[in-house]
Amino acid sequence: MATPIVQVNRLNQMQGAFDEVERYLCFIGLGGTNKGTLQTVNTDTDLDDVLGAETSLLKTQVQAAKSNAGQNWNACVFVLDGVLTWSEAVDYVMEQTSVEGFVIVDPIAASTDLEAMQTKQGDIMAQYMRPTLFIAAGRQLAPATDTWSAYVAELSALTDGIRADAVSIVPYMWGHELGTYAGRLCDRSVTVADSPMRVATGTLAGTWSDKPLDKDGRAIDRSILKALESVRFSVPWWYPDYEGMYWTDGNLLDVSGGDYQVIENLRVVQKVMRRIYPLAVSRIADRRLNSTPTSIAENQTYFMRPLREMSKSVQILGNTFPGEVKPPQDGDIVISWPSKYAVEIYSVIRPYNCPKSITCNLMLDLANA
Template sequence: MSLGTIQINRLNLFQGELSEVEMHFLFIGLGDTNVGSVLSMSQETDLDNDLGGSDSVLKTQVQAAMDNAGQNWSASVMPIAAETDWQDAVDFAMEVTSCEAIVLTDEITAGTDIEAMQTKANNIMATYMRPVFFMCAVRGCNTETETWAAYTTAMAAITDGIAADSVAVVPYLWGHDLGTLAGRLCDSSVTVADSPMRVATGPLSGIWSNKPVDSDGAAISMAYLTTMDSNRFSVPQWYPDYDGMYWGDCSMLDVDAGDYQVVEHLRVINKCIRKIKPLVIARIGDRRLNSTPASIAENKTYFMRPLRAMSKSVTINGLTFPGEIRPPESDSIVISWTDNETVVIYITAQPYTCPKKITVNLALDLSTE
């Protein structure tokens, strides 16, 4: 004989929303107010109150980011003292905040600084399984002693031979360049898959009509900006007979033929990592993921969920705004068991093509009706 019993279990199928840190950047630089604190900022923040009333490079870049990001901008900002090592500041900040990118506003002077940032990005990924990329700046042209030719040659030595696919370098030509690019990358009217080169996003905000000059009094030209771009610096640009200032590629210091030579490719794959990570953790020790064909098919659908969300397009009045990646195919995910306890999952995300060089050929049609 027995007594009747029931048991009701609340199951978690992990179907909820996945958190996002995209377009939230961490700015670190010298400051004299709130030193050592990680500040949360938005469009309503009073920079004079949080970063002090005096001018600073950090404050200038944060203001430029705020001006160029538009609505719903948010960022973390950490002022540091002159004796503080930026790497120690990053380690501290990683304990209290998450971000998509780390922006170091104080000028670097050598390729070893870039290599240190790449190493730090790798260490953060190893420690927290948190993908980030770095943005940093080099000095502008010395208007007393340097010509543009001498300046571009000196700067080329900093990035020459450097392999760092998680670092972008911006020259301080106008003085607010780094913050402007950081803000443009955080414009919520576009996605992480969009290039800062996108003209339809609008011109850069800020003062850009005062072109910097060299020791000969010559204003910067597109020829020297092109040279800096070829040396893998991220620089602004303009188009003849077209109003406004715009940006070029945000170049990452990846190797030739590398997949992550531009920031939008890196941002897309980093977002995929952040989205898939919690789904993977939730499957640890769960026998629903096993080596049977039915389980593999079911879990391919499960792990494909972030890719489907990122691939959603919207069509308005016949105009299609594509998703961040192409819709995944059946072979976009492959699940392979290497032994009874170890599974390897291969996932591919395919970005859309993007026109950055457009050629138009015009010809007369002189045929008669």
């Protein structure tokens, strides 16, 4: 005879919200206060208290990011002490928290620094399963000794022949470009799928009307910005007869023809990566994921969740604000079993078209009707 048994189990269907890492960046640079420490900052933070009252390149970039990110901005800052390297700081930060990317404030000295950043993001992915990106800076224009042609040639050499599809680089000309760019990427009025080039996001915050001059007294113009952008730097931009200062593409150092030449493509894919990872972990040794047609169909829906959530659009007053990606279609999730105990998940991510070159053609109708 058996005694009656009632058992109630609490099951986890992995339907809760994902942690949001996007728009949370870590700034790393030399500072005079709180050296060798990791500090958190947001829109309420007095940067003089955290980063010192004296002017510093680090504080200038963090302030520019704060001004350009707008509402609900938050970040972290690791203050280098002159002994620790940025790479060691990244390792420390990864032990403490997760971030979308790292903003290395102090100018790089050589192309090898860009390669080191690309290698570091790969190391982080291998150790922590955390997708990251890096934003670097080229040195400040020296108006007493630099001509624009020599400055552009020197910076162009940094990116020549470099493949680093998780690294973006910005030149210092006005002196606050790096923080401005990083802040624009963190603006919560737009999504990670939006280019920093987007004019409707608004003008760049900060002082831009005082254009930098080289040693010959030549003011910066758009030909100089175009020359830097053509060698994959991300730079500010302005439009004739259109007030305000804006930005160009968020260029990445991918190869010509690569999928990750612009930062919005990388950020969208990395966001999916962060959300599909815990879904995959929760299915380890779970026989609900098996090779039967029913299981494959159920798990295609299960792993499609990040794409469904990121594809939600909003319509208001006849205007459609699209989601971060197009809605997934049948066949966008493919599940393959190469062996009895190994499964491979393939996902297709479809970003929307984005107009970065607009041509308007006008014609007359002179018919006498």
